[in-house]
Amino acid sequence: MIADTAPPGPTAPGPSVFVSYARADRGRIAPLTEVLAAAGHQVWWDALIEGGEAFARSIETALDQADAVIVAWSAHSVASDWVRDEAAHGRDRGRLVPISLDGTAPPLGFRQYHFIDFSRWRGSADAPEIKALLSAIVAARSGRSDALRADPHGAARKQIPRRALLAGAGTAVALAGGGFAAWRLFGTPRAPDGSIAVLPFANLSGDPEQTYFSDGLSEEMRAKLGEAGGFKVAAQTSSNHFRSHEADAPTIGKALGVAWLLDGSVRRAGDMLRISAELIEADSGLSKWSQSFDRQMRDVFAVQSEIALTVIQAVSGQIPVVEARLLKSGTAVVAAYDAYLKGRAQYYTDAGEASDRKALALFDTAIAADPGYAQAHALRADCLLDIASEYASVAQIAALQADALGSARRAVELAPTYAFGWLVLGEEALYARHDFGAARPFFDKARTLGPNDPEVLGQFAYFSAQAGRLTDALAAMEAKIDRDRLNAVLYSGKALLLYFQRRYNEAARQYRQAMAMNPSQSHAQSGLGAALLLQGDLTGARAAYATEPEERQRLAGLAIVDHRLKATTAAQQSFAALQGKFGEASLYLQGLVLAQWGEIDHALDALEKARAANTSGLVWALVEPLLDPLRREPRFKSLLGGMGLN
Numbered sequence: 001m002i003a004d005t006a007p008p009g010p011t012a013p014g015p016s017v018f019v020s021y022a023r024a025d026r027g028r029i030a031p032l033t034e035v036l037a038a039a040g041h042q043v044w045w046d047a048l049i050e051g052g053e054a055f056a057r058s059i060e061t062a063l064d065q066a067d068a069v070i071v072a073w074s075a076h077s078v079a080s081d082w083v084r085d086e087a088a089h090g091r092d093r094g095r096l097v098p099i100s101l102d103g104t105a106p107p108l109g110f111r112q113y114h115f116i117d118f119s120r121w122r123g124s125a126d127a128p129e130i131k132a133l134l135s136a137i138v139a140a141r142s143g144r145s146d147a148l149r150a151d152p153h154g155a156a157r158k159q160i161p162r163r164a165l166l167a168g169a170g171t172a173v174a175l176a177g178g179g180f181a182a183w184r185l186f187g188t189p190r191a192p193d194g195s196i197a198v199l200p201f202a203n204l205s206g207d208p209e210q211t212y213f214s215d216g217l218s219e220e221m222r223a224k225l226g227e228a229g230g231f232k233v234a235a236q237t238s239s240n241h242f243r244s245h246e247a248d249a250p251t252i253g254k255a256l257g258v259a260w261l262l263d264g265s266v267r268r269a270g271d272m273l274r275i276s277a278e279l280i281e282a283d284s285g286l287s288k289w290s291q292s293f294d295r296q297m298r299d300v301f302a303v304q305s306e307i308a309l310t311v312i313q314a315v316s317g318q319i320p321v322v323e324a325r326l327l328k329s330g331t332a333v334v335a336a337y338d339a340y341l342k343g344r345a346q347y348y349t350d351a352g353e354a355s356d357r358k359a360l361a362l363f364d365t366a367i368a369a370d371p372g373y374a375q376a377h378a379l380r381a382d383c384l385l386d387i388a389s390e391y392a393s394v395a396q397i398a399a400l401q402a403d404a405l406g407s408a409r410r411a412v413e414l415a416p417t418y419a420f421g422w423l424v425l426g427e428e429a430l431y432a433r434h435d436f437g438a439a440r441p442f443f444d445k446a447r448t449l450g451p452n453d454p455e456v457l458g459q460f461a462y463f464s465a466q467a468g469r470l471t472d473a474l475a476a477m478e479a480k481i482d483r484d485r486l487n488a489v490l491y492s493g494k495a496l497l498l499y500f501q502r503r504y505n506e507a508a509r510q511y512r513q514a515m516a517m518n519p520s521q522s523h524a525q526s527g528l529g530a531a532l533l534l535q536g537d538l539t540g541a542r543a544a545y546a547t548e549p550e551e552r553q554r555l556a557g558l559a560i561v562d563h564r565l566k567a568t569t570a571a572q573q574s575f576a577a578l579q580g581k582f583g584e585a586s587l588y589l590q591g592l593v594l595a596q597w598g599e600i601d602h603a604l605d606a607l608e609k610a611r612a613a614n615t616s617g618l619v620w621a622l623v624e625p626l627l628d629p630l631r632r633e634p635r636f637k638s639l640l641g642g643m644g645l646n
Helices: 023-038 053-065 081-092 128-140 162-166 179-186 208-227 236-240 249-256 297-316 334-347 353-369 374-390 394-414 419-432 436-449 454-466 470-483 488-500 504-517 524-533 538-546 551-564 568-597 600-613 625-630 634-642
Strands: 016-020 042-044 068-073 096-100 195-198 260-269 272-281 287-296
Touching: 016 023, 016 053, 016 081, 023 042, 023 068, 053 081, 068 081, 068 128, 081 096, 096 128, 128 504, 195 208, 195 236, 195 249, 208 236, 208 260, 208 297, 208 334, 236 249, 249 260, 260 297, 272 297, 287 297, 297 334, 334 353, 334 374, 353 374, 374 394, 374 419, 394 419, 419 436, 419 454, 436 454, 454 470, 454 488, 470 488, 488 504, 488 524, 504 524, 524 538, 524 551, 538 551, 551 568, 568 600, 568 625, 600 625, 600 634
Parallel strands: 016 042, 016 068, 068 096, 195 260
Antiparallel strands: 260 272, 272 287
16 A cells, blocks of 8 residues: 655656555555665655545555556465555556565465566665666666667577577677675575576686686586486576575575586696586485596587486486487597587677677687588587678679588588477578478477477477467467576566467567566567567557567557557658668568558568568568458468468
8 A cells, every 4th residue: 555755747856656454564665665766766655645535545546657667465465455456556557566575375366477486685775686676667667768778780680599598708799787685576486306507607717718618518517417307407597696695595496497406517727627526415405416527628518428327326326327318429530529519609799790609610620620510510600690680782682692502501410309400400491491381390300309398398399389389389488488498588478479479468578587587688578569569559569669678569559559640740750760771681571560550462471572682570471460450361371382381
């Protein structure tokens, strides 16, 4: 229940925040309102409002005007009809920001909204809970004006960057500010016994340039444990969030949804290695096994296998017969392995063309040292596809794509059971040729070979959605999220799939949750804008589009929504800027705009040109709601049929 500490108005310093709580919790709420006010927010709570009829009117006015409705659930407030009514009002306006003062779960009707846990908050304005709450408030009011801009030279041309789905690396998926607390937004079901997270092995070499090696070793351990079968292995992005090792084992285990943690360190000096590893039971924090290995570099592969097999035996109680499988796609050549890890680190920084080309050269070095290195061939192919998509001139694209196809084919020839190799073959058919018929068996093969591989799950989810298999897509995305809970971009990915299912309200809510984890990620604001647009909330849609970091998406969205708002001149200016700045690379987005403007023939012209030029975006044509005005057109049906989407 609420009151105002400062009257709202157009010159207010920050968002208006309504705080709903039970009177018995006032002692916990008072310091929270002080922190929010100090952060520049208008805070409404019941400290200053008088009773009677004016009290009820003030509450209703505050609820209607609030940018965010913070509902403080507790053992007291879940039984309060006042709090439930206020929470329902905030939910229906799309402004609900739930917190829990004592760990109490929300009541029925509100459990689909994840909360921020304040049970351990002790009043600090710098606490991670506060940072997560401030981010959630920003997301609730549909964006922030100071969001970080994406690097225009490194911006991916797909709806969500492929690399973000594969490795979850780089700024597009990093948790912002209060991300450590934000994991609680997404719940903590009991972890299955056969679940494990490999934390980033610490680099003790005294040389920061050696971090690629310790990180690579951690990722190799994840791959080995995943290939062993029967394990749920937390993915890289979420595991890497605990690089600093500041949290305790139970906290990390709950955040990642795992029962076991594998921690370790690497010290590399010339040709000598010391690798230390420890298996920890997450619930208790007790060590199950630990050992140090002093070896030469040439023995690193044997150490990796020994650690993996020991962990499997300790967790499962069985001696696995998997060692031959664990090296099926790798190498036994130290120079090849070292070059591959360096290239992988470069590639997943997603830092632009120079970084990608450096990664490509390192993959070539790895393959020169070991021509039978399937992992290097596969990632080289993936790198080539990105260079062709993001940086190459029209004259260069065909040669780069042909080279990528050759590397992908070589990877599956060398390692027929290596899921990622088949995945890249599917990507080549899809993104280079827009051939769904050719791509489908490759994606299905990758899914069969790597049913629990986070890299496979993400790409399979998107391909399934693009092919109209939306139920399969959502199931795969949920499985990936279960293995990568702290990867903010995946929650935007789930929102995108809900949007394709025309579940716009759920999609908007999911986008807001994703932005609570990372307000600066690209494509989330434009996704929210589209979901709001198709619900008829033009004001909210425009606010979301206006704060989208990726310029092409922003211009296309503004052209659509301004046209709906009858701001014809502004709409035409945005469309002209889209065409002028991005040319053929924006043909698909031009088609969306023209379809929404009702210029059906011009929209079809743009999409047919996109198909002829093999530019990006067109793979979403089957399921994109903004193209619904074209569905009955014979030319559109022919376009889909030409891509194998009959």
